[in-house]
Amino acid sequence: xxxxxxxxxxxxxxxxxxxxxxxxxxxxxxxxxxxxxxxxxxxxxxxxxxxxxxxxxxxxxxxxxxxxxxxxxxxxxxxxxxxxxxxxxxxxxxxxxxxxxxxxxxxxxxxxxxxxxxxxxxxxxxxxxxxxxxxxxxxxxxxxxxxxxxxxxxxxxxxxxxxxxxxxxxxxxxxxxxxxxxxxxxxxxxxxxxxxxxxxxxxxxxxxxxxxxxxxxxxxxxxxxxxxxxxxxxxxxxxxxxxxxxxxxxxxxxxxxxxxxxxxxxxxxxxxxxxxxxxxxxxxxxxxxxxxxxxxxxxxxxxxxxxxxxxxxxxxxxxxxxxxxxxxxxxxxxxxxxxxxxxxxxxxxxxxxxxxxxxxxxxxxxx
Numbered sequence: 001x002x003x004x005x006x007x008x009x010x011x012x013x014x015x016x017x018x019x020x021x022x023x024x025x026x027x028x029x030x031x032x033x034x035x036x037x038x039x040x041x042x043x044x045x046x047x048x049x050x051x052x053x054x055x056x057x058x059x060x061x062x063x064x065x066x067x068x069x070x071x072x073x074x075x076x077x078x079x080x081x082x083x084x085x086x087x088x089x090x091x092x093x094x095x096x097x098x099x100x101x102x103x104x105x106x107x108x109x110x111x112x113x114x115x116x117x118x119x120x121x122x123x124x125x126x127x128x129x130x131x132x133x134x135x136x137x138x139x140x141x142x143x144x145x146x147x148x149x150x151x152x153x154x155x156x157x158x159x160x161x162x163x164x165x166x167x168x169x170x171x172x173x174x175x176x177x178x179x180x181x182x183x184x185x186x187x188x189x190x191x192x193x194x195x196x197x198x199x200x201x202x203x204x205x206x207x208x209x210x211x212x213x214x215x216x217x218x219x220x221x222x223x224x225x226x227x228x229x230x231x232x233x234x235x236x237x238x239x240x241x242x243x244x245x246x247x248x249x250x251x252x253x254x255x256x257x258x259x260x261x262x263x264x265x266x267x268x269x270x271x272x273x274x275x276x277x278x279x280x281x282x283x284x285x286x287x288x289x290x291x292x293x294x295x296x297x298x299x300x301x302x303x304x305x306x307x308x309x310x311x312x313x314x315x316x317x318x319x320x321x322x323x324x325x326x327x328x329x330x331x332x333x334x335x336x337x338x339x340x341x342x343x344x345x346x347x348x349x350x351x352x353x354x355x356x357x358x359x360x361x362x363x364x365x366x367x
Contacts, residue, residue: 041054124152
């Protein structure tokens with residue numbers, strides 16, 4: 001089968017569901033075209049790291065059966081007339097590279113391209129963009145995507161319920177995890193050697209979603225250990241309290257790490273954290289880090305979200321700062337043996353990304 005994945009995140013970015021699904025499809029022998037968000041000369045002005053996408057090869061093949069295309073378009077992309085031209089350019093570029101049997105679209109930026117692509121077309125909703133500040137038109141844009149799609153799925157129960165309340169026949173397809181990639185603990189990462197244990201950590205992007213008070217409660221719950229933070233996107237996206245916390249001596253900030261290093265860093269933790277603020281966007285999300293922590297055998301403390309709805313029997317859920325710190329202390333105090341680690345791995349093992357990819361294909365073909 002030939003599958004086109006119209007992504008809302010660049011291939012070079014932090015690994016998200018789009019990446020894992022594309023890789024799972026390719027690993028099963030499907031011919032996959034992964035379409036990056038388009039890049040224009042203005043994109044490079046705003047984000048210099050995208051220079052390679054504008055000036056380097058337009059296509060790459062990072063894995064067998066997988067082709068990644070970096071569309072180059074006209075600026076300014078936000079102008080309606082320019083957007084219409086760019087949508088046609090992207091659709092033609094896809095047609096030159098692949099005649100897809102199925103199209104999987106992620107994100108609202110696909111709204112102008114999706115109607116120009118062959119059916120069946122599936123929209124997989126992974127976030128409630130309408131709940132983000134400054135996204136007043138998000139619901140309208142999503143309605144355009146849904147109208148162009150032959151099938152709609154969502155990665156969390158709250159997202160599925162939100163879509164159904166609007167009259168959309170949405171199916172629930174939760175995220176997965178490739179347990180084998182995270183199961184090997186190995187040696188402690190060199191960045192953490194000599195740091196006081198226990199190591200309680202957060203692995204993921206650092207942005208407005210993080211609740212600094214929750215993170216600080218986890219730090220204090222270590223009783224002299226180390227709070228480990230692995231992730232990029234420092235700066236204005238973080239509030240002053242979060243930046244001050246990251247400057248503490250008992251916090252190890254490792255920054256953005258390549259995907260191949262994340263399993264070892266995750267498995268080294270004594271407790272994995274998902275400390276998100278109490279916000280509708282966060283509540284409806286399904287953080288991939290939670291099944292990844294479990295796949296590494298690490299106990300998890302999380303605020304409520306779509307992943308805890310699905311995996312709550314294996315996760316300690318805490319809705320406020322006091323409860324979050326108590327849950328971390330309880331996780332550290334519990335005797336943790338290989339039997340407990342294996343039980344967590346078994347939870348992650350029951351839903352690999354290949355299962356997620358196949359469910360999306362079935363949802364698309366059922367139309």
